[in-house]
Amino acid sequence: MFLRSTATVKSSAGRIAILALLAACGPNQAVDGEQYVSVLAGWGGAFGLVGGTAARGVARGPGVLLTYALPTSAPTPEQIQAHVSRPGDFADGERLYHRWCARCHGAGAVSSSAIPDLRDSVIRLGDGLAAIARHGLPGTGMPALGAELDEADADRILRYLQEQSPQH
Numbered sequence: 001m002f003l004r005s006t007a008t009v010k011s012s013a014g015r016i017a018i019l020a021l022l023a024a025c026g027p028n029q030a031v032d033g034e035q036y037v038s039v040l041a042g043w044g045g046a047f048g049l050v051g052g053t054a055a056r057g058v059a060r061g062p063g064v065l066l067t068y069a070l071p072t073s074a075p076t077p078e079q080i081q082a083h084v085s086r087p088g089d090f091a092d093g094e095r096l097y098h099r100w101c102a103r104c105h106g107a108g109a110v111s112s113s114a115i116p117d118l119r120d121s122v123i124r125l126g127d128g129l130a131a132i133a134r135h136g137l138p139g140t141g142m143p144a145l146g147a148e149l150d151e152a153d154a155d156r157i158l159r160y161l162q163e164q165s166p167q168h
């Protein structure tokens with residue numbers, strides 16, 4: 001979905017007018033064959049109206065009406081599946097990475113930045129990364145995982161990380 005436009009709702013009268021509009025039209029709209037979905041975000045939703053004393057004193061930012069246009073050529077579920085999970089070594093590398101590395105280096109090979117992001121490391125270390133996976137970095141928090149991963153497994157993880165790196 002693509003963000004097409006936003007409108008800031010400044011007054012409660014404006015909020016109520018938009019709520020009434022949404023209630024009258026429903027949240028899904030088609031204009032010239034293109035479908036839109038609108039949602040209210042921030043202050044101005046139902047909680048502010050019906051929350052009573054619980055809603056008093058909570059932060060009041062401006063309410064925002066977000067309208068998204070649905071892409072006309074959305075990918076099919078099969079296309080999405082083919083992108084997130086590929087057959088063969090890549091899928092094995094992805095699975096092995098998430099089994100043995102992701103809990104420290106981050107899901108999808110994206111580090112939280114507390115420890116090295118392996119998408120960068122793989123550019124600098126090349127094949128050396130697979131050796132580190134098996135032998136660890138003694139004296140640091142990087143464990144030796146050779147008992148869990150043979151050389152072929154470490155190579156599969158290496159190839160998965162190479163595909164995730166921006167230089168791929």
Ligand code: HEC
Pocket residue numbers: 097100101102103104105115116118120121125129132133137140141142143145149157
């Ligand atoms: C228990 C947490 C943990 C696990 C699990 C883990 N690592 Fe690490 N890894 C670290 C830490 C911490 C460092 C940083 C060590 C240092 O330099 O102080 C590191 C560093 C590395 C480095 C060096 C990065 C660089 O840029 O210098 C590589 C390569 C690496 N890990 C690969 C892997 C792979 C591949 C796996 C999975 C097979 C894995 N690690 C699993 C914690 C972990």
